[in-house]
Amino acid sequence: MWGTFSARTRWIVVGTASAVVAAVAVWLLWPAAEEPRPREYADVTACLLTDQRGLSDSEAAATWAGMQEASLATKGQVRYLQVAGAQTVDNAATFVGTLMLNRCAVIVGVGPLPREAIAQTAPNHPDQRFMVVGEGSGGANVSTVSAVPANDLRGLISNAIEFFLTAGN
Template identity: 45%
Template sequence: MAWALWPTTSPPPRERHYRSTTACLLTDDKGLAGEHAKAAWAGMQEASQATLIKVQYLSVQGPQTAANASAYFNTLALQKCNVIVAAGEAPVAAMIEGHSRFPDAKHVAVDGKTKESAIVDIQATTREAITATTKTIVSESA
């Protein structure tokens, strides 16, 4: 008679229903351990929790050059990331070179020192500032 002791109500499901918006982070070979990447990822996760935007990241492996990083940047863009955040010298360089091929995505460079009008440049003043600015930019894409 174990079935008589079975609970009559089940707990609510734990799955999250995300929006169709995805924000992607491209990092250098340090991944999320890099200072700028860690701060940007924290902001992206906060935005995801607040707005149910999907977030993901990809690290550039191999030579840390714009040419090598371009393949990783293109991968994120072809996956239809609505927002692409680049953190690290090679990822930012790849974004600067390739952003015009993917005009539908919002492009964000962390401390990219870029003059490109189509790329939002987050100045790396403090970790907290990077996190807050990234959260705001990603949240606005919801």
């Protein structure tokens, strides 16, 4: 069979076959890429409560961004909950209760409705920490972050949430 081919053709065929075998061997023996590991979180959570606008509100969006920064810095978890249904203080208070059941180290309220729900709930739960963004009535367990421009708010919230996430750990 090889007699009909020239020596040059034989070397080309053998060289090509060798290159293919080598490429397949390298491909098979190449170390597999490491699977990305899921992020490990500390067992502490900060929670954000918003009204029906959710994170579309600029104050809520800046607060959430600050909370996420704090999460990266501390490995604490952050989550948010939007008040669904009737936009009443009593209904919003049930969402505050849900966040307390989820063992949030601090519950942050943004917007008039969440702030009022926290003001109503906080006195009955002195061991729970709360924070309101904007004007709000403080209490022994309620911190207030004044309304400031979004860029400043993000940094203030990040620092405050870092404190709560590390203190709760």
